[in-house]
Amino acid sequence: MAKVEKKRALNEETLRDFLRGMLLIRRFEEHVEERFRAGDLPGFLHVAIGQEAVAVGVCQAMEEGDVFASTHRAHGHTLARGTPPKAVMAELYGKIEGCSRGYGGSMHLYDLERGNFGANAVIGGGLPHVTGAGLAFKLRDEPRVALAFFGDGATNIGTFHESLNLAQLWKTKTVFVCENNHWAESTPGWQHSPVWDDMSKRALAFDMRSIKVDGQDVEAVFEAAHEALEFARSGEGPVFLDVETYRMHGHFIGDPQVYRTKEDREEAADNDPITRLRERLALGDDEFKAFDDQANQIVEEALEFAQNGTDPQPEDALKNVYA
Amino acid sequence: MTYREAVRDALGSAMRKDEDVFIMGEDIAEMGGSMAVTQGLLEEFGPERVRNTPISEMAIVGAGIGAAMAGMRPVVEIMYEDFLTLSLEQIVNQAAKHRYMSGGQLKVPLTVRTQGGAGWSPGAQHAQQLEAWLVHVPGLKVAYPSMPEDVRGLLWTAIYDDNPVILFEHRLLYPVKGQVPEELEPIPLGKARTIREGTDVTVIAIGPLVHRAVGAAKQAEEEGISVEIIDPRTLQPLDEDALVASVKKTNRAVVAHEAVTRMGFGAEVAAVLQYKAFDYLDAPIERVGAKFAPLAFAPVMEQFIIPQPEDVLAAIKRTVGK
The missing domain is CATH 3.40.50.920 (Rossmann fold)
Structure with missing residues (x-):
């Protein structure tokens, strides 16, 4: 296991871009929560507040042509990979301008153009896919990597173990990104896994290279993800990225979190990745507000776009069942 | 040509024609498959394209899905259709739905071959016929050929179809002989x-x-x-x-x-x-x-x-x- 030391290799402007990306996710999610509570949005939604640095750090490290599979908590990954906020928001509103044309919704965001193989609402569902895609890249000798995001809760499901085993056995061009936020819905890590506080032990069992990283430090996430992606790209084998992070809100919007102590929530709040980056960049109030206003404006434009989007025709439901 | 040879011929023909076609499954390489269907294919195409897998039905199907989404045309074998139940999450929730959930962006040109059938007393976990489970799922195509000519032509079509196709074979049909055209003739899905x-x-x-x-x-x-x-x-x-x-x-x-x-x-x-x-x-x-x-x-x-x-x-x- 390699512990990635902060190299501080990224320049200030890159970090400012990361901050823009993270703030976009944060404000996007806050608006989504607000609109859901107002009864504007159908379905079942999960926000990634607290985990923005993972999405931005990993997605910024990916190259064009790389593909990824996401989870039910997908808004952040999708935005960080560059899908326009308007298309993501329109999808949440079930409009045909949405990134899945209204067929997917919050838990099924896709964007093939940007390598998004789909947010998956079955825990661990996308892990075999990135194993297979990573195999295809290897068979075709393509310099591409397939990456999956998943949470600590996914490390107990069969697809996780079958996929890591197969990927390591065949040295596929795959990166497994475990976002360990210490919660499997309402069940804390210590109740669901014997290695909840060190998920890289899971990789050890498959003889897979793993990298542990602080998921609240976007710079460190970027460095670690870059290292993981380049190792996988070289064809030497898959990498398990063990990312420690925090889920600052509930499992889903409306989750009262009765299972969570005040201390636990405070600890999460104290580890806000945006605050960390702001401090790292030593941004004053005015300067930070400028970033924030910009993020809010983008999200408000996305909201307006989505609210004025086009509803599918009911009978469109029968299209796209087959290619 | 026997039914078994017909399946093998379709696989071999597609792999000869197209580098994007490869096969994976349990015991399909050196052993040639538990039903001897893939015998000889390892020798011809090598271990990169004839891949023995661990006993991992979810990963076999799921990796097939991923390779298909990445542009290849994998054919995976589930040794017994009883074991298809282990891979159903990937077949039902994933393969069948990616195209739909993506609003038509993705395609999953995956073929899943499996076999089952009673008449040889294996007991309750090696001989079921579960085709009805799969026919019930929108997004999947399902074929169940009974003749050598049909299995050859339909398997070929399944491989080149842009949708996930589940192809059922029956254990007792493998030795059945039948006339087949000299040249492999694709048979369209959906024709009786x-x-x-x-x-x-x-x-x-x-x-x-x-x-x-x-x-x-x-x-x-x-x-x-x-x-x-x-x-x-x-x-x-x-x-x-x-x-x-x-x-x-x-x-x-x-x-x-x-x-x-x-x-x-x-x-x-x-x-x-x-x-x-x-x-x-x-x-x-x-x-x-x-x-x-x-x-x-x-x-x-x-x-x-x-x-x-x-x-x-x-x-x-x-x-x-x-």
Whole structure:
């Protein structure tokens, strides 16, 4: 296991871009929560507040042509990979301008153009896919990597173990990104896994290279993800990225979190990745507000776009069942 | 050519033509598959394209999905269709739905081959017929060929279809010989085949029941009953027109499969026929299938559960009031 030391290799402007990306996710999610509570949005939604640095750090490290599979908590990954906020928001509103044309919704965001193989609402569902895609890249000798995001809760499901085993056995061009936020819905890590506080032990069992990283430090996430992606790209084998992070809100919007102590929530709040980056960049109030206003404006434009989007025709439901 | 050779020929032909086609499954390489279907393919195509897998049905199918989404045309083998149940999450929630959930952006050109079937007393976990489970899922195509020519042509088409296709083979059919065209001829999915023409009753049968129906039809003929046999070959999409046209001609129908009768594929066929050929039916539609029990081990019990040629014959006779 390699512990990635902060190299501080990224320049200030890159970090400012990361901050823009993270703030976009944060404000996007806050608006989504607000609109859901107002009864504007159908379905079942999960926000990634607290985990923005993972999405931005990993997605910024990916190259064009790389593909990824996401989870039910997908808004952040999708935005960080560059899908326009308007298309993501329109999808949440079930409009045909949405990134899945209204067929997917919050838990099924896709964007093939940007390598998004789909947010998956079955825990661990996308892990075999990135194993297979990573195999295809290897068979075709393509310099591409397939990456999956998943949470600590996914490390107990069969697809996780079958996929890591197969990927390591065949040295596929795959990166497994475990976002360990210490919660499997309402069940804390210590109740669901014997290695909840060190998920890289899971990789050890498959003889897979793993990298542990602080998921609240976007710079460190970027460095670690870059290292993981380049190792996988070289064809030497898959990498398990063990990312420690925090889920600052509930499992889903409306989750009262009765299972969570005040201390636990405070600890999460104290580890806000945006605050960390702001401090790292030593941004004053005015300067930070400028970033924030910009993020809010983008999200408000996305909201307006989505609210004025086009509803599918009911009978469109029968299209796209087959290619 | 035997049914087994026909499957192998389709796989080999596609792999020869196209670098994007590769196969993976349990014991398919050196051993040549537990049914000896893939024998010789490792020698010809090498271990990169003929891949032995761990015993990991979810990963086998799921990696196939990922490779398909990345642009390849994998063919995966699930050794027994009983084990298909282990991979159903990936088949039902993933393969069948990526195109739809993405609003038409993705395609999953994956072929899943599997086999099953009773008649050799393996007990309850190695011989089930579960095709009805898969036909029920929008987004999947399902084929169940009964003849060497059909399995060769349909497997080829399945490989080149841009949708996930589940192809069922039957263990007892592998040694069955049949005429095949010199050159591999693709057979479209969704086209039924008339196995035998007749005028009094139509037997719509799949898999081994096609062969059992042929035996029953010969006996019925001796008793003056003219039996037409139609093999849909593809269960989804279903060639409803061919089935309905035949029943409109004969006015009587028997549906037959080795799977459990209740909620089986034949129930759907019967529903289609009663709706589309209601005014033409002169008798209730008869259904032939396995009795509602897991498959027993003792040969006498196993044979009691699964449908025999005599069961098909008895159903035929009931439709004509004999």
